[in-house]
Amino acid sequence: MDSIRVFAPATVANVACGFDIFGLAVDNPGDEVILTRRNDNKIVIREITGDAGKLTIDETRNAVSVPVIKYLAHLGLQTGFDIVLHKKMALGSGLGSSSASSVAGVFAANKLLGEPLSTDKLLPFAMEGERVACGSAHADNVAPALLGGFVVIRSYAPLDVFKVPVPDNLYVSLIHPDVEVNTKDARHILKNEVSMNKAISQMGNVSGMIAGLMSSDYALIGRSMVDFIIEPIRSILIPSFFEVKMAATEAGALGCSISGAGPSVFAFSEGRETAEKVAAAMKTAFEQVNIQATTYVSTINQAGPKILE
Structure with missing residues (x-):
């Protein structure tokens, strides 16, 4: 060959x-x-x-x-x-x-x-x-x-x-808005130190995420999708991020956060039907501030x- x-x-x-x-x-x-x-x-x-x-x-x-x-x-x-x-x-x-x-x-x-x-x-x-x-x-x-x-x-x-291992019915909704975030810039704005309280809370969610995935506990997965350290800083680079996040959760998502350095946003859902609704809701939220976006729905590959x- x-x-x-x-x-x-x-x-x-x-x-x-x-x-x-x-x-x-x-x-x-x-x-x-x-x-x-x-x-x-x-x-x-x-x-x-x-x-x-x-x-x-x-x-x-x-x-x-x-x-x-x-x-x-x-x-x-x-x-x-x-x-x-x-x-x-x-x-x-x-x-x-x-x-x-x-x-x-x-x-x-x-x-x-x-x-x-x-x-x-x-x-x-x-x-x-x-x-x-x-x-x-x-x-x-x-x-x-x-x-x-x-x-x-x-x-x-x-x-x-x-x-x-992950649950078979766990779906990912992805949306990529037509805005640009430079990865180097997104890393540069991060703080080098965090408080003890935030570190403890973050470790609890990391542990909860792993336990939720391995036990197919969708509710635990959702509760663990809270980022106390990175998301509060990087979210300022994504227009209407919190409106998009709210739209996802109101549409039935387990949780929603930034994909990588952004500007893409992802959400977890139980089942494809919910994940499709979540993707559509996030797209609508971006369009309300005149930002075009592309959506994808997938299981974990x-x-x-x-x-x-």
Whole structure:
């Protein structure tokens, strides 16, 4: 096989109370990468679509190619690839756009080379794409995009990641408003210190979220979707955030919060029918302040990246 086409999913990072430690994958949107062997050892980005010309084709500075370069260097392989990247979601959306590209690229390379590494061993290389994209090699987007499911990053040094089982009928409503939030800016405004009371409350919700997911206790999941540390600060970057959040809960959502650094917003619901109503309610709330938005409804994607025919 000389060429492969791979899809990697969008993700929701932080999941309200789990800043930089929680992340989950959804069915759509996502990015597609086509990787083709070359007769030399060069990594060449041939084409990028869907980015409005914003992304560089410099292979040393793009999130799709850097993980491939790091992966090949780790294996000591002198192999070249042409890369075509199809962006299927907006840049800076809070949906793990750079992570999807990173995961699709390194997953495709590993498949073309006969899988010298297991999928989970690709995570450190995918994280290097995040370092290029936003200056921090965090894993709360790339880990679920690569592994699928709901993922917890217990530790970064050493890297310790595990998946948590989730209820079958848990749905995610996602909405991406037509506003822009820069990930670096969204991290810069955060405080370096929090009060003891807030830390204790946050730890209680982190524990409650895990227990609720593992026991299919939807009410506990909802009660745990309270972020005392990050959401109060980042919400100021999203117009009408609290109105959107209220609309989601009034439509039946278990809870609602910011997806990643924003501006996208997500909500959990029990059942697809409720999740569809929640997505529609959030869209209406944004439209009331003349902001157009795109919605998605999905279960938690357990598969992660996949090969497309």
